Amino acid sequence: MVRIRRFEEEAGKLMEDGKIPGALHLYVGQEAVASGVMEHLSNQDQITSTHRGHGHLIAKGGEFDRMFAELFGRSTGYCKGKGGSMHISNIALGMLGANGIVGGGPPIAMGAAFSNKFRKTKDVAVAFFGDGASNEGSFHEAANMAALFKLPCVFVCENNGYGEYTSQANHQAIVDVADRAAGYGMPGVVVDGMDVIAVYEAAGAAIKRARSGQGPTLLECKTYRYYDHVGVRGMGLTYRTDEELEIWQKRDAIQAFEKQLVKMKVTTKKKIENVYARVNKDIEAGIKFAEDSPFPEPADLLDDVYNTGGAS
Amino acid sequence: MSEAKKQEPRKLPYVAAITEGVRQVLQEQDNAFVAGEDVGEAGSVFGYYQGLLKEFGPERIYDTPISEKGIIGLGVGASATGCRPILDLMFMDFLGECMDEVANQMAKMRFMFGGGATLPVTVLTMSGAGMNLAAQHSQSLEAWLAHLPGVKVVMPSNAYDAKGLIIAAARDDNPVFVVLNKLSLAMACEVPEEPYEVPIGKAEVIREGKDLSIIAVGRMVNEAMAAVKPLAELGVDAEVIDVRSIQPFDTETVVNSMKKTHRAVVVHEAVRFGGFGGEIVAQLQELAFDYLDAPIARVGAPFSPVPFSPALEKVYVPNAQSIVAEVKKTLGL
Numbered sequence: 018m019v020r021i022r023r024f025e026e027e028a029g030k031l032m033e034d035g036k037i038p039g040a041l042h043l044y045v046g047q048e049a050v051a052s053g054v055m056e057h058l059s060n061q062d063q064i065t066s067t068h069r070g071h072g073h074l075i076a077k078g079g080e081f082d083r084m085f086a087e088l089f090g091r092s093t094g095y096c097k098g099k100g101g102s103m104h105i106s107n108i109a110l111g112m113l114g115a116n117g118i119v120g121g122g123p124p125i126a127m128g129a130a131f132s133n134k135f136r137k138t139k140d141v142a143v144a145f146f147g148d149g150a151s152n153e154g155s156f157h158e159a160a161n162m163a164a165l166f167k168l169p170c171v172f173v174c175e176n177n178g179y180g181e182y183t184s185q186a187n188h189q190a191i192v193d194v195a196d197r198a199a200g201y202g203m204p205g206v207v208v209d210g211m212d213v214i215a216v217y218e219a220a221g222a223a224i225k226r227a228r229s230g231q232g233p234t235l236l237e238c239k240t241y242r243y244y245d246h247v248g249v250r251g252m253g254l255t256y257r258t259d260e261e262l263e264i265w266q267k268r269d270a271i272q273a274f275e276k277q278l279v280k281m282k283v284t285t286k287k288k289i290e291n292v293y294a295r296v297n298k299d300i301e302a303g304i305k306f307a308e309d310s311p312f313p314e315p316a317d318l319l320d321d322v323y324n325t326g327g328a329s
Numbered sequence: 330m331s332e333a334k335k336q337e338p339r340k341l342p343y344v345a346a347i348t349e350g351v352r353q354v355l356q357e358q359d360n361a362f363v364a365g366e367d368v369g370e371a372g373s374v375f376g377y378y379q380g381l382l383k384e385f386g387p388e389r390i391y392d393t394p395i396s397e398k399g400i401i402g403l404g405v406g407a408s409a410t411g412c413r414p415i416l417d418l419m420f421m422d423f424l425g426e427c428m429d430e431v432a433n434q435m436a437k438m439r440f441m442f443g444g445g446a447t448l449p450v451t452v453l454t455m456s457g458a459g460m461n462l463a464a465q466h467s468q469s470l471e472a473w474l475a476h477l478p479g480v481k482v483v484m485p486s487n488a489y490d491a492k493g494l495i496i497a498a499a500r501d502d503n504p505v506f507v508v509l510n511k512l513s514l515a516m517a518c519e520v521p522e523e524p525y526e527v528p529i530g531k532a533e534v535i536r537e538g539k540d541l542s543i544i545a546v547g548r549m550v551n552e553a554m555a556a557v558k559p560l561a562e563l564g565v566d567a568e569v570i571d572v573r574s575i576q577p578f579d580t581e582t583v584v585n586s587m588k589k590t591h592r593a594v595v596v597h598e599a600v601r602f603g604g605f606g607g608e609i610v611a612q613l614q615e616l617a618f619d620y621l622d623a624p625i626a627r628v629g630a631p632f633s634p635v636p637f638s639p640a641l642e643k644v645y646v647p648n649a650q651s652i653v654a655e656v657k658k659t660l661g662l
Contacts, residue, residue, distance in 0.1 A: 063410060097443030104441035113409060114442065118433050124402020125409070125434060132407035135362060135388075142406070155429065158399035165394065321444035322478050324502040 018048040018213060018271045021072040023296045024081060027304065028071065028088060029249035036308075037088045041102050044072035046243035049270035050175050051076035053216025053238075054143060057224045063111040063129040063142040065122030067175075068103050069242070070115025073145055077112045079105075081303030091310035098313045099321065111140075119180070120153025122146055123172060127159040130170035130233075141169045141227045149180025151194045157201075160235065164201040167232040171223045172198075174237040175210065181246045182256045198235035210238030211268045214277075241265035341520040343513045346488035347377040347453070350495030351415060353524040354451075355385050358413050361499060364391040365400055365417025365453075374419060375455060375514060397423050401430035401452070405438065408450035408504075415499060418454040421508060422468050435504045436479035450505075451498040456484075457510040457548055457598060458630075458646045463637035469547065469599035469630075471508050475576040475608070481505040482576040483529055486550035488518045490573060493527030501529060510548040532579035534586060538568035541656060542586040544609055546572045546597040549628075553596055555649035560656055567656070575605050583609060584616045591622040594655050598647060601629025626659045628652055 025043045032041045044051070047069070055076035058064070066073040074084065079095070087094025087105050094100075095107050106114035113129060116122050126144030133140040150156055151174055163170040174194045178185050191197070198205025204226075208219040216238055223234035243251045243262060252259045278284045341349065355361050363378060369392040372379035382390045393400050397418060404414040418424065424431065438446045458467035474482045481503055485491040491509065498505035535550065536557060545553040550571040560567045568590055570583060587593045593613060595606040606627045613625055628647045636642050656662075 063406075065406075095443065096441060096445065099443045100441040106442045106445060108409065108442065108445045113406065113446075114438065116434075118429055121429065121434055124399055124430055125406040127399065128403040128406020128408075129410045130406070131403050132410040132412045135407065136360070136411055155398045155402065158394070158396035159402060161394055162396060162399045162403065166391075321440045321442075323481075324439060324444075324447050326502070 018052045018274065019292055020296050021048045021051060021075045022271055023293070023300055024075055024084070025071060027300050028085075029244065031088070031304070033249060038090060039101055040247045041088070042069040042247055043244045043249065044069050044242070046265065047175055047177060047210065047240045048072060049213035049216050050173065050210050050238045050240055051145070053213045054173055054220040056217055057221050058111070058141070058143065060109065060111050061138065061140045063113050063126065063140065065113045065126040065142070065144050066115040067122060067145055067147060067150070068115060068117055068119070070105055071102065073115070074105055074107065074110070074112050078110045079107060079112065081299050082306035085303040085307035086310045089307040089310070090312060091307055092313040092317065093306070093310040097317065097321070120146065120150040120155040123150070123156045123159035127163045127168060127170055130163060130168035131166060133169050134166070139228055141171060141224050143171045143173055143224070145173050145175060147180065148174060148176040148178065148185050148194055149188060151197060152180070152189055160197070160201045160203070160233070163233040164203045167230065169227040169230070170233040171220070171227050172233060172235045173220070174235065175240055176237055177240050177242045179242070179246070179257070184256065193237060195235055195237040203233045203235055205235045205237065207237045207239065210240030211265070211270045211273070213270050213274050338519040339522060340517045341488050342515050342517040343488040343491050344375065344377050344515065346492040346520045347495060347509065348379060348381070349520070350492035351378065352381060352384065354415065354496060354499040355381070355389055357524065358499065360411060361413040361415060362389045362391060363415045363417065364393050364403055366393055366395050366419050368392060368417050373417065375511065397426035398430050401427040401435060404450040404452070405430060405434050405448065408448040409438065409446045413449045413499060414451070416450065416452045418452055420466050421454045421456040421470050422465050424470055424473060431474070431480070432477050436477040440479060447502050448504050449502045451495070452504070452506045453495070453509060454506060455509050455511050457512055458635045458642060459512040461637060461639055461642060464634035467635035469597065471546070471575055472599060472603065472605045474506050475605055479504065480576065481529055481574070482508060483574045484508045484547040485573065486513070486547055486571050488516060488520050490527050490571070492520055493525050494529065494573070496524055497526040497529050500526065505529065508547065513548050513551070516551070527573065530574045530577035530579055532573055532582040533571045534568060534582065535571050536567070536569040538566040538590065540566045540590060541592040541594065541660065542568045542570060542583070542590045543652065543656070544570045544572060544583055544586070544593055544595045546575065546605060549596040549598050549647060552647065552649045553652055556652040556656070559649065559653050563657070563662060565656060565660060578608070580612050580616065584613060587613055587617050588620045591620055592659055594626045594628060594652065594659055596628040596647060596652055599629055600632055601627055602632045604629050623659050626655045628655045
């Protein structure tokens with residue numbers, strides 16, 4: 018969680034400073050979801066992510082150097098600079114891509130789950146998507162097919178209360194996205210997405226169910242993004258109140274978990290400080306790696322449009 | 330069986346050539362499967378998967394819900410993770426239901442991932458008018474696909490090419506759309522029993538001529554061939570080229586033909602405006618302008634949805650007569 022939080026904070030600053038081109042959708046506030054779910058997955062298990070995808074890749078084992086390099090548009094990035102923030106991915110880690118299309122991920126995760134079943138592996142595919150994506154037809158088709166074929170698939174809805182700039186109350190007539198599971202014949206579970214242990218436990222049950230051949234689950238994690246849909250500004254937004262943000266920040270997943278661990282004497286404040294120091298060092302090194310890396314050559318442009326049989 | 334009879338070439342209709350191509354792919358590739366609407370129990374509404382469910386079982390042939398986003402998404406996810414899916418998009422018109430999965434996911438995933446993903450997925454889909462199926466079951470939308478970097482698009486005009494292009498598509502490590510034609514289903518020609526490939530990206534000169542090149546796409550190849558005799562009666566010796574693959578497009582074969590004949594007519598069933606024919610014409614004038622003795626003509630459907638009434642559909646779909654008429658204009662006859 019700390020790795021995600023610090024990565025996103027720094028990435029946001031770099032975007033503000035004009036060092037990272039394009040648009041970033043940052044995951045700050047939602048860390049408990051990616052962290053709690055990914056704890057159960059190996060590199061062979063697949064995920065599909067969203068436009069807010071850095072946290073998912075980090076939790077899946079993504080390294081800061083290649084991630085920053087991708088955000089900087091450098092050839093050493095996970096996608097050789099061709100994907101950027103919205104398409105960051107790494108097949109070797111089972112990360113089948115952030116996705117610039119809201120609702121783009123669920124059908125692909127369903128396909129990966131189909132493949133797992135077809136190839137008789139024990140791997141599970143997890144689709145992350147938002148409350149906004151739960152209104153896209155692609156989610157519904159994927160959910161129906163995953164349930165019909167009893168695929169090893171888990172649909173994790175990160176309900177942060179907003180589809181881009183539109184509140185959930187203004188984009189759907191339900192409160193719990195998990196209610197939609199009933200329409201497909203799969204369990205729907207609601208969990209506090211600001212509580213990493215709660216997410217971990219609920220995701221564990223859903224993933225175990227999928228892995229043992231019992232089919233998909235829709236797991237809804239109630240969470241909140243501290244920043245705007247794009248960029249780092251969190252306060253003074255037209256479509257939500259500062260008070261609402263403050264209420265959620267008081268329940269910050271990282272702070273709550275740190276407090277809990279200290280109280281339980283699992284760790285100490287000093288040790289937690291060391292975690293931050295280590296993460297900050299990694300971030301510094303990652304940014305340096307990115308800044309020192311070359312941009313792709315113009316001649317690289319047409320590589321990778323098709324598989325021509327050569328090494329990629 | 331007499332020796333002579335044994336050597337008699339086997340003829341198969343287009344529909345059976347499709348079946349045989351898919352069957353041989355399933356035999357050859359353990360990680361291949363077929364998924365689509367009505368492909369299993371029904372053997373497809375066009376009949377070209379007949380018998381495959383019985384032969385390969387429900388673990389290779391999957392009836393899916395009517396969910397085109399789901400079908401294409403399934404193919405993207407499965408092909409990126411070690412399978413070689415053969416997807417069926419029953420009518421090409423249904424592309425509208427899954428264009429995000431085609432255009433934004435399937436076509437771009439490899440590039441967006443910096444080459445990190447390989448998508449060996451084949452999509453069989455049915456195009457074309459002529460059966461009074463009206464505006465939403467008769468279109469030729471191949472130009473939509475050819476405009477997408479990352480997918481390949483082939484259009485077999487006959488049974489031999491249908492089988493060979495399906496096998497080539499399934500062996501290709503890229504997304505390939507095999508755009509079939511429903512009026513061609515009963516058309517038979519010689520089809521070898523063993524598996525073979527028709528190369529993707531290669532056009533074929535199917536009739537040599539010296540006066541003019543008719544460059545035809547999909548089923549229009551057969552209309553172009555039907556125009557050869559009436560044209561000969563007018564003293565025109567037409568060369569006919571079957572484009573076969575529109576993405577990648579075989580520029581060389583087409584340009585060489587026009588350098589020889591100095592005149593060309595491009596023919597497709599799709600709406601003429603903005604159709605793939607415009608691309609062919611543009612390439613010809615860029616690469617062989619000095620060889621041109623007349624403006625390059627185009628034959629395509631009028632700028633209208635496909636009409637239902639047989640009386641209207643008949644005038645809507647290009648045919649040998651409209652090709653002859655266009656050739657006559659080009660040659661000033």
